[in-house]
Amino acid sequence: xxxxxxxxxxxxxxxxxxxxxxxxxxxxxxxxxxxxxxxxxxxxxxxxxxxxxxxxxxxxxxxxxxxxxxxxxxxxxxxxxxxxxxxxxxxxxxxxxxxxxxxxxxxxxxxxxxxxxxxxxxxxxxxxxxxxxxxxxxxxxxxxxxxxxxxxxxxxxxxxxxxxxxxxxxxxxxxxxxxxxxxxxxxxxxxxxxxxxxxxxxxxxxxxxxxxxxxxxxxxxxxxxxxxxxxxxxxxxxxxxxxxxxxxxxxxxxxxxxxxxxxxxxxxxxxxxxxxxxxxxxxxxxxxxxxxxxxxxxxxxxxxxxxxxxxxxxxxxxxxxxxxxxxxxxxxxxxxxxxxxxxxxxxxxxxxxxxxxxxxxxxxxxxxxxxxxxxxxxxxxxxxxxxxxxxxxxxxxxxxxxxxxxxxxxxxxxxxxxxxxxxxxxxxxxxxxxxxxxxxxxxxxxxxxxxxxxxxxxxxxxxxxxxxxxxxxxxxxxxxxxxxxxxxxxxxxxxxxxxxxxxxxxxxxxxxxxxxxxxxxxxxxxxxxxxxxxxxxxxxxxxxxxxxxxxxxxxxxxxxxxxxxxxxxxxxxxx
Numbered sequence: 001x002x003x004x005x006x007x008x009x010x011x012x013x014x015x016x017x018x019x020x021x022x023x024x025x026x027x028x029x030x031x032x033x034x035x036x037x038x039x040x041x042x043x044x045x046x047x048x049x050x051x052x053x054x055x056x057x058x059x060x061x062x063x064x065x066x067x068x069x070x071x072x073x074x075x076x077x078x079x080x081x082x083x084x085x086x087x088x089x090x091x092x093x094x095x096x097x098x099x100x101x102x103x104x105x106x107x108x109x110x111x112x113x114x115x116x117x118x119x120x121x122x123x124x125x126x127x128x129x130x131x132x133x134x135x136x137x138x139x140x141x142x143x144x145x146x147x148x149x150x151x152x153x154x155x156x157x158x159x160x161x162x163x164x165x166x167x168x169x170x171x172x173x174x175x176x177x178x179x180x181x182x183x184x185x186x187x188x189x190x191x192x193x194x195x196x197x198x199x200x201x202x203x204x205x206x207x208x209x210x211x212x213x214x215x216x217x218x219x220x221x222x223x224x225x226x227x228x229x230x231x232x233x234x235x236x237x238x239x240x241x242x243x244x245x246x247x248x249x250x251x252x253x254x255x256x257x258x259x260x261x262x263x264x265x266x267x268x269x270x271x272x273x274x275x276x277x278x279x280x281x282x283x284x285x286x287x288x289x290x291x292x293x294x295x296x297x298x299x300x301x302x303x304x305x306x307x308x309x310x311x312x313x314x315x316x317x318x319x320x321x322x323x324x325x326x327x328x329x330x331x332x333x334x335x336x337x338x339x340x341x342x343x344x345x346x347x348x349x350x351x352x353x354x355x356x357x358x359x360x361x362x363x364x365x366x367x368x369x370x371x372x373x374x375x376x377x378x379x380x381x382x383x384x385x386x387x388x389x390x391x392x393x394x395x396x397x398x399x400x401x402x403x404x405x406x407x408x409x410x411x412x413x414x415x416x417x418x419x420x421x422x423x424x425x426x427x428x429x430x431x432x433x434x435x436x437x438x439x440x441x442x443x444x445x446x447x448x449x450x451x452x453x454x455x456x457x458x459x460x461x462x463x464x465x466x467x468x469x470x471x472x473x474x475x476x477x478x479x480x481x482x483x484x485x486x487x488x489x490x491x492x493x494x495x496x497x498x499x500x501x502x503x504x505x506x507x508x509x510x511x512x513x514x515x516x517x518x519x520x521x522x523x524x525x526x527x528x529x530x531x532x533x534x535x536x537x538x539x540x541x542x543x544x545x546x547x548x549x550x551x552x553x554x555x556x557x558x559x560x561x562x563x564x565x566x567x568x569x570x571x572x573x574x575x
Contacts, residue, residue, distance in 0.1 A: 037160040041071045041153060045128075048149055049073035052142055054132040055113070055317060059153055060091050061126040068092075091127045095119055102138045116143050118150040122157050136314050141205070230325040233315050236280040239264045242315055251327060253299040268296050280321050283310045292328060305329050367404070374400050419462040419544055423568055426459055426491055426500065427452040433470060434489070442475045445483040451490040457500045460568045465541045472534050473504050473561050480508035480559065499547075499566045507558040516553055 045057040058072040068088040086107055093099040094117040104112045113131050116138035120126030128150040130138065224231055230248035234241050244259045254263055269276045272294055283289035292307040305328050313322040377397050385393065434450055437443050477487045485507065493500045511519065520535045542549045546566050553559040 037156055038071065040156055042073075044149060044153060045071060045073040048128075048130065048146070052130055052132070052138075052145070053136070053314075053317075054130045057128070057130045058087065059120070059126070059128050060087065061120070061122070061157075062124050064124075087129065090115060091117065091129060094129075095125050095127060102143055104134050104137070114138055116146055118143065118146045120150055120154045120157065122154055122161075126154075126157070128153060133314050133317075133319050135312050135319060227324075230327075232323045232325065233313065233320050234265055234280075234323060235315075235318050235320050236265065236277060238318075239266055241265060241268075242318075242320060248325070251298070251304070251325065252296060253302075258299075269294060270297055279308075280310070283321055284312050284319070287312065296325065305332050370400065370404060374404065419465060421460045421462050421545075423458050424461045424463060424466070426457050426461075426502070426565070429463065429466075430470070430489065430491060430502070433467060434474075437471060437474060440471075440475060442478045446478040446481060447484070447486040448474070448478075449486055449488045451488070453491045453493050453500065455493065457491065457493055458568045459500065459545075459565045461545055461565065465544070469538045469541050469563065470502070470504075472538050473563075476534070477504050477506040477508075477559070477561070480506045493567075498569075499564050502563045502565070503560055504562075505558055505560040510555050511551075511553040511559055516551060519551060520549070 041059050045059055048054070049057040054073075056073055058070045060068045060070045062068050068084075068091055070084065070087060090099070090105055094101060099105075101118065102116045103114070105115045106112045112134040114134050114137045115129065115131050117127050117129045120128060128146055130142070130146060132138070224245050227245060227247055230251040231245040232241055232248055233243035241259050241263055244256060246256070249256045249259055252259070252263075252268065265276070266273050276294060279289060279291055279294070288309075288311045290307075290309050292305070294306050294308055296304045296306045298304065307326040307328045308323055310321050310323040313320050374397070377393060377400060380393050381397075431450060431452065434448060438448075474487070474489065481487065488503075488505045490503050490505075491500060492503070520539045539549050542563055542565075548564040550562045550564075551559070552562075
């Protein structure tokens, strides 16, 4: 038969339905011609290796005397050891159903490969076998493609066997031989038509997957290139950086070309390679890993503390590491500064506690003789004194009382604010408090306009401590305005808030910003006879209730002091 009339086995393909998948484009041109079986099978396994992204694809056939003979695709690493015994064992286990058609196969301790094997329906035992790294197992779609190609290979082998068994015996292609070959060709063509239908269904699905994969890959690359973290693909075994995003080049002060072409991993981690190797081994073993114990050396020899998240990935046929690297130098500095600040704060609190204890001791030591002095001065009021001595006695009593109040405030300020909290309905409690302080000299001749919240509002509070807060704030507001003017006291509950506010406003002279920022500082006062502890104590009591004290003042709205208190949560009965 002339070459033009020789039967051809060509991959099923629909011209009107182009298939962009890489394995289809590689397999489509393949065709078998009589007498060129080895070349056809070699092209088939090579194209399949490329299309499936496999490390190796091989066709194995068993002879009666020499075991399995393999036609293999070129290895990704030229000159690699040919593990024919291992592949023969794997082939035999698959064909005898000791192992399934797909899975993982251990070729040496701690090293496994993914495999997919499909038997050849030939006279002798045979197999089409694909291998790739264990981190990317074969899927059902891969096995279906391999099955279709195994059918193609089977038909070629059967056709070749038929030709070889007939031609030598007859000496030349007689009409009988040609008729027999045509009959075989027709049978094979029918099988090919069946596989064509299956292949078209597979190709349509793969085409959709290819489009989705392309879109996903574009989005993924945008994320990689726009990431604020440096991203590397590294091959630890070869000490190579295979890929890096723009942030990686910026972080290490190299160009992208320098990172990929002339920079080794050992240059980035010159003193930590054993630790890095241990980390990457952990990543390969566990499928992921994280560390903040490695540093990166930049091109300018500056060391960066780094936080690294990593996972294994197959890249260009290699088992590699995808690493996300973040510069944590600033964070570590902030952590150190925070630790130093906390240490200073603890020392200050310790000193403050000591000062508080000392203040309490001094107050107690002064209060006892002061009480005696007050008793003596009070007894002098019973005596008949001339006007000069009466004036001096009045001044002495007034100062002694002021000193007594100051000592009490110092003692109150130095103590820890321990609360005896109970549920408190703030509307009624505030109205009762207002009635009780109406006779206070600072309040008596001022108008206090009280507005309760329309709905009952309950807080968890220490009634006595809270009374100190509002007596201080109301008297301060009244002292800031002239007799006959109005002070407003309003309780509100903002919509859906878990707190309520009590606001006290006066229209007196506004407080300057310079004074306003210091007004709650202990011992700061603008009053002639003030101690400077009133608002400082108020602030501490409010804070002890998990509340917040704010003071605003301007010429339009006047001065407003706002106390925010958390509402009592349902189901709670005390603070």
